[in-house]
Amino acid sequence: MNFLNFLPIDQEGKINLFGFSFYTDDLLILAILLFLYSQKINDKFLYIALILLLIK
Amino acid sequence: MNDNDFNEMIKKAQSMIQNNQIPDDIKALINNLQNSNNNTSNNSYSSAYNGSSNVSNNFNSNNSYDSSHNTDMNNTYRNNSYNYSSNNSSLFNRTGNASANNNFSFNSTGNANSNNNSSFNRTESANSNNNSSLNNVSSNNNFNSSAQNKNNLQNNNYASTHNEQTSPSFNTANIDMETLMKIQNIMSKMKNTSDDDMSKLLLSLKPYLRNGKKEKIDEYIQLIKMGKMTQLLDLFGGEKK
Numbered sequence: 001m002n003f004l005n006f007l008p009i010d011q012e013g014k015i016n017l018f019g020f021s022f023y024t025d026d027l028l029i030l031a032i033l034l035f036l037y038s039q040k041i042n043d044k045f046l047y048i049a050l051i052l053l054l055i056k
Numbered sequence: 057m058n059d060n061d062f063n064e065m066i067k068k069a070q071s072m073i074q075n076n077q078i079p080d081d082i083k084a085l086i087n088n089l090q091n092s093n094n095n096t097s098n099n100s101y102s103s104a105y106n107g108s109s110n111v112s113n114n115f116n117s118n119n120s121y122d123s124s125h126n127t128d129m130n131n132t133y134r135n136n137s138y139n140y141s142s143n144n145s146s147l148f149n150r151t152g153n154a155s156a157n158n159n160f161s162f163n164s165t166g167n168a169n170s171n172n173n174s175s176f177n178r179t180e181s182a183n184s185n186n187n188s189s190l191n192n193v194s195s196n197n198n199f200n201s202s203a204q205n206k207n208n209l210q211n212n213n214y215a216s217t218h219n220e221q222t223s224p225s226f227n228t229a230n231i232d233m234e235t236l237m238k239i240q241n242i243m244s245k246m247k248n249t250s251d252d253d254m255s256k257l258l259l260s261l262k263p264y265l266r267n268g269k270k271e272k273i274d275e276y277i278q279l280i281k282m283g284k285m286t287q288l289l290d291l292f293g294g295e296k297k
Contacts, residue, residue, distance in 0.1 A: 023266060025264055025265045025266055025269060028264055028265075029261070043254060046258075049254070052276055053265070053273070
């Protein structure tokens with residue numbers, strides 16, 4: 001059983017969530033951002049780097 | 057033939073040399089004769105820095121150099137004294153007006169008197185554009201000859217108004233210990249930023265990214281390091297209100 005089978009992934013590898021299409025690495029970066037924010041990590045440069053990676 | 061006749065002959069020969077009427081071989085012969093005459097008469101030598109006068113001193117030395125001192129020479133040396141002596145002849149010319157950007161090095165080795173310092177190295181550089189400011193406050197040239205050793209002693213004492221702007225070397229006297237400590241602190245922090253947690257996280261994330269983003273990871277790490285450096289360099293800023 002593959003976990004990715006439960007995700008709406010199209011043939012290009014994109015995942016459609018809430019009308020937005022994400023790659024898996026984008027979801028990973030978003031998860032890291034949410035985790036850092038929840039842990040109240042105060043490193044703005046790390047946030048900047050992750051956001052830059054996300055919008056690339 | 058007495059000494060006066062001999063001197064007149066030499067003067068005539070010098071005038072012919074100046075007019076380029078004598079070939080080089082005879083010029084060298086006349087110079088040798090002139091030097092031998094100067095040695096027998098125990099002449100005292102003197103020279104002065106005059107703006108338009110040319111002073112030619114012939115004395116016993118293997119070393120020959122023409123030093124041209126510009127009036128806009130910002131000398132970076134002070135109180136240089138040098139002594140040299142030898143047994144051969146040389147021509148020593150000093151002219152007051154000369155071209156700018158005067159770089160000369162004078163090295164005297166091997167022929168020095170035992171009482172003198174045998175090595176003399178002086179490099180004089182000036183960046184000037186033929187301006188008129190005179191920075192050589194005083195210069196004294198004293199030539200002494202002794203009959204026993206036949207040594208010629210020259211002492212040049214230069215006292216110049218030291219212009220720090222023209223000095224190529226960085227004046228480290230203005231750095232205090234506080235600044236040094238700040239620099240040390242920054243350097244240590246720079247070293248620590250190479251293996252910080254942020255870089256580790258981004259590098260660990262790298263294998264899970266697409267190829268386009270993998271290439272950007274390193275750039276972003278460098279960018280963020282630069283950003284952190286700006287925070288560290290704020291220590292050098294003015295007073296914080």
